[in-house]
Amino acid sequence: MELAKYSFGVGDRFAHQATAQLRACRMAADRGVEIIPVWNKSYREHTTIGSAPPSVRAAADAAVREEGWTLPYHVDADHIRLETVDGFLATSDFYTIDVADAIGKPAGPGEVAAFVERHPELTGRLSIPGVDAPFDMLRSDLERIAGKYARATAEAGTIYRHIKAAKGEGNFITEVSMDETDTPQTPGELLVILAALADQGVPVQTIAPKFTGRFNKGVDYVGDIAQFEKEFGEDIAVLAYAVKQFGLPANLKLSVHSGSDKFSIYAPIQRALARSSAGLHVKTAGTTWLEEIIGLAESGGEGLTLAKDIYAQAYNDRDALCAPYASVIDIDPSRLATPATVAGWSADKFAAAVRHIPGAPEFNPDMRQLLHVGYKIAARMGDRFLHMLDVCAPAISRNVTENLYERHLKPLFLTQE
Numbered sequence: 499m500e501l502a503k504y505s506f507g508v509g510d511r512f513a514h515q516a517t518a519q520l521r522a523c524r525m526a527a528d529r530g531v532e533i534i535p536v537w538n539k540s541y542r543e544h545t546t547i548g549s550a551p552p553s554v555r556a557a558a559d560a561a562v563r564e565e566g567w568t569l570p571y572h573v574d575a576d577h578i579r580l581e582t583v584d585g586f587l588a589t590s591d592f593y594t595i596d597v598a599d600a601i602g603k604p605a606g607p608g609e610v611a612a613f614v615e616r617h618p619e620l621t622g623r624l625s626i627p628g629v630d631a632p633f634d635m636l637r638s639d640l641e642r643i644a645g646k647y648a649r650a651t652a653e654a655g656t657i658y659r660h661i662k663a664a665k666g667e668g669n670f671i672t673e674v675s676m677d678e679t680d681t682p683q684t685p686g687e688l689l690v691i692l693a694a695l696a697d698q699g700v701p702v703q704t705i706a707p708k709f710t711g712r713f714n715k716g717v718d719y720v721g722d723i724a725q726f727e728k729e730f731g732e733d734i735a736v737l738a739y740a741v742k743q744f745g746l747p748a749n750l751k752l753s754v755h756s757g758s759d760k761f762s763i764y765a766p767i768q769r770a771l772a773r774s775s776a777g778l779h780v781k782t783a784g785t786t787w788l789e790e791i792i793g794l795a796e797s798g799g800e801g802l803t804l805a806k807d808i809y810a811q812a813y814n815d816r817d818a819l820c821a822p823y824a825s826v827i828d829i830d831p832s833r834l835a836t837p838a839t840v841a842g843w844s845a846d847k848f849a850a851a852v853r854h855i856p857g858a859p860e861f862n863p864d865m866r867q868l869l870h871v872g873y874k875i876a877a878r879m880g881d882r883f884l885h886m887l888d889v890c891a892p893a894i895s896r897n898v899t900e901n902l903y904e905r906h907l908k909p910l911f912l913t914q915e
């Protein structure tokens with residue numbers, strides 16, 4: 499099973515928006531660009547919502563039937579580990595093997611020395627086509643990097659073999675993720691990681707490094723855009739080199755996690771893709787849940803009341819909601835509207851505060867981030883929330899499709915006219 503050149507991960511927390519999401523891919527396909535949808539949901543999201551992995555497959559299959567989608571589509575067991583993968587074995591065909599926690603853990607005895615012996619090509623001056631300056635990799639650098647990632651790449655091998663034993667070789671797509679960690683991986687580190695994954699026999703088709711800069715939930719990129727563009731281009735070059743050098747799958751490509759709403763790096767990404775003709779996977783999740791909130795609000799009446807109620811509860815519970823996400827949100831509490839203020843807002847005012855139009859006078863990124871991590875509130879509401887998703891479906895699905903197509907797929911993948 500091969501992942502196509504362009505693929506786009508969508509998250510559908512409450513399993514109501516798969517058709518609206520797929521419609522965005524159809525709109526791109528109608529304009530001649532095939533972007534393969536991948537429905538992703540992590541163990542953590544399932545736990546918060548109270549759902550089980552087969553529900554993602556069921557929602558994806560139903561959307562594909564409804565839309566008459568004939569291109570491939572996938573269901574991603576997102577950020578799985580050995581202890582959480584089993585529930586996903588029956589219904590996923592895409593596995594994001596998360597080994598970030600093993601980065602920096604000590605390697606086994608002799609492992610690093612054996613790696614360095616196996617890879618004499620990695621020491622010295624490395625000229626990689628597409629990377630401006632050659633890398634100078636000292637033996638001591640290589641030992642340090644190999645040591646830092648030995649456990650993580652070995653763990654990827656263990657998890658990959660566990661999945662392979664259940665599903666059979668070649669019957670699923672393998673992604674390896676290292677994004678949920680503190681420090682970004684340099685292009686040189688990425689090269690060593692790919693060599694180690696190849697040694698482990700992991701046929702990685704897409705890899706999610708941690709990139710430079712902040713990827714806060716549901717809002718724009720924060721960081722040095724020129725530096726990001728340089729590193730992103732170098733990462734692409736390293737992947738192409740690793741495919742040839744280590745015999746990794748020819749379709750190996752980068753995966754950008756927390757990729758929704760990072761509008762200021764989309765043009766740099768598109769330029770890098772155009773220069774290299776590389777593929778790309780972009781993973782999004784919570785941006786669709788925020789469109790559900792916007793659609794509820796736009797619907798007015800009970801929908802608006804529910805949206806305000808969710809916000810009020812999230813506001814009151816903000817410390818607990820935000821704590822697990824400290825490294826991926828930046829909320830200034832003084833910029834949050836109080837529930838009492840929000841109670842007086844019109845549907846349009848509420849929607850404009852949450853909808854991600856950078857520079858729009860009413861857009862409130864602090865409020866948007868709080869709602870992003872507030873899906874637990876909706877999960878707790880249960881049927882009251884789910885029922886209103888049905889009642890307000892027209893406005894919600896319109897917003898879901900428009901957000902993915904206009905603000906994500908178009909600037910990332912479609913040639914700008």
Ligand SMILES: [Zn+2]
Nearest residue numbers: 675677755756
């Ligand atoms: Zn991730």
